[in-house]
Amino acid sequence: MADRIEVLKTYKTYVGGKFPRSESDRTYRITDGKDNHIANACRCSRKDVRDAVLASRSAFGGWYARTAYNRGQVLYRIAEMLEGRKDQFVNELKLSGVKQKVALNEVHTAIDRLIYFAGWTDKISQVFGTVNPVASAHFNFSSPDATGVVGIIAPDEHPLLSVISLIAPVIATGNTCVLLASETNPLPAVSFGEVLHASDVPGGVVNILTGYRNETVETLTSHKDINALLLASRDIETGKLADENASLSVKRVVQYRAEDWFSGEHENPYLVLEFMETKTTWHPVGA
Template identity: 75%
Template sequence: MSDRLEVLKTYKTYVGGKFPRSESNRIYRIENPGGKHIANACRCTRKDVRDAVVVARSAFDGWSGRSAYNRGQILYRIAEMLEGRKDQFVNELELLGAKKKNAQKEIEISIDRLIYYAGWTDKISQVFGTVNPVASSHFNFSMPEPTGVVGIIGPDESPLLSIVSLVAPVIACGNSCIILASTENPLSAVSFGEVLHASDVPAGVVNILTGNRDEMVNHLTTHMDVNAIFNAINDSETKKQLDENASISVKRVKHYSQSDWSEEKHENPYLILDFMETKTTWHPVGA
């Protein structure tokens, strides 16, 4: 009897609360550091990027319109679901070459980071909103509001923790997002989509695409319905391309390349504020 061939998992994308294959039906091999074929992932195209932006835009109004307290509850629920699937993520990170102890640490920090940002959802407006002194008989209020649709470009390092650290502050204040996962290490990002699907996150708030990141970056950053870019790639040519593309439609761009995603500096309310716009309201006194 011949040895049994292992059935390798094909990781699909996560768009609009579903797990579609790429529009092209193309896949590519995921290999561990030793060169062993461990899984397959979808290779997304321009059409997949455009579809994800449409879904994210349609989800934005409903998500941003929810109470801040409810968004905090949902982020906490994501942490709960991730806690219950720790073993799965440990196994995936080990497949990608991580040591078990380091994999467990990455997952635990990811859970704690989600809880940190869950606690900020109903405090960000209080802390960063103001009542402005004016000379006329008016009340003048300045309040931060979500930017809109945010494109997130994930790094290759710490494939789960980095994605959590980028997504949590973006959605905490009411934005929706499209994530371009690591080309080399996309498994944890797509599995995180399974966690989102099993939690209370509305469909379309978080969308995850896999494939050749360099092919998709240009399509995402030139799309006129994307309002901001959160980039974690430390490459001068990529940064230059993002800045040039963003200037066409006046997108906000934040470059955030890091060497150690476990550091506490990534738990920072200013990362939430980076993807909010300050809106000022005037109201006459006595009206």
């Protein structure tokens, strides 16, 4: 009896809540590091980046307008969906040569990290907002407020855990994002898009692109409709380029080079705050 022929998966991108191929129709080979073919990924173009930024900007108003409670529930829902698809991600991580135990640990940590940030959505302004005792007859308060569209450049290592550790703190408070997945290891990020799609995350809140960095980073980092950049790539040159291009429109830049993505230090509200503005409101007090 002949073995059943497996149905292989076509990896696409995740933009505006849909799964389009690159507008350029190009793909590139993803291998397991020993040159064994795993899949083809979309080789996104500058146009794909611009489309993703547009989708992200369009989604911002609606996501930002959700209540903090609702965003927390949506983030929790992502964790629930991921829990149910654990095996899929363990297998996908193993394709790139990771052992079962490490892969399982990565998926577990990623799920727990989502829950961690889900809990911050309705607490961040309580912990970091202030009522300011101004020396005049005014009521004055400051509250953190989402900064807008965030461009994220993911690292190569731990392609599920790192991607979730970067996306969750950004979207928790109402930002939307465009993520460039790892060039060599993008498949778990693309599959994570399917989880997002099934988790009540509105289309466009998270957009995931794959491809060659030298074809996408320039457009992402210089795009004027992006308000902030989060770089976890270890490449120093990319970091400098991002810094330089950010100055074109005064983007906030966070260079986030993690040694150990499993470490609990990635679970803190200060990364959330990096993508929030402080808004201060005054009003006179009087009869």
